[in-house]
Amino acid sequence: MTQFHAVEVxxxxxxxxxxxxxxxxxGRGAHFSWVFFAGPMKPxxxxxxxxVAAKDRGVGLVHTPRPSAPAGWKTLLRAKLATPxxxxxxxxxTRCGLFA
Numbered sequence: 001m002t003q004f005h006a007v008e009v010x011x012x013x014x015x016x017x018x019x020x021x022x023x024x025x026x027g028r029g030a031h032f033s034w035v036f037f038a039g040p041m042k043p044x045x046x047x048x049x050x051x052v053a054a055k056d057r058g059v060g061l062v063h064t065p066r067p068s069a070p071a072g073w074k075t076l077l078r079a080k081l082a083t084p085x086x087x088x089x090x091x092x093x094t095r096c097g098l099f100a
Contacts (some may be wrong), residue, residue, distance in 0.1 A: 004092060005079075006030040012039040017050050024057040029092025032079040034060040038067050051077060058082060 006027030010019050015037035027033030035054070041047060041063065054061050060079030065072050084092065093099065 003031040003081075004029075004089070004096075004098075005032045005034060006092070008033075008035045010035060010037040015039065016042070017046070017053055020050060020053045020057060020059050020061075023059045027059070027082075027092075029084045029088035029090070029095075031082055031084065032060065033058065033082075034062060034079050036062045036064055036067075036073075038064045 006023065008019055008023035008026060015035065019035045019037065023033045023035045042050060051061075053059075054077050058080030059077075060075065061077040063074050063076055064070075
């Protein structure tokens, strides 16, 4: 079975809690939703809110300190497998230009 991943990529210092909600919404109909972000980690209080939001919505988080060096990327939270309804899956495929 083909599984679709939606990926939100945030530039250096562009990552915040809104990124989680954007990934969740853009991934509607996908099997997995992710945020890849570069730059420094957030302060602990802000990071705690981000992790709760991501976990509640099943969005995975990947920190890329140097995007050009994949060996240094770290998965901080794995995305949860979603089981989209057929209509949602078709909507995702249409939005992404993925036709059967």
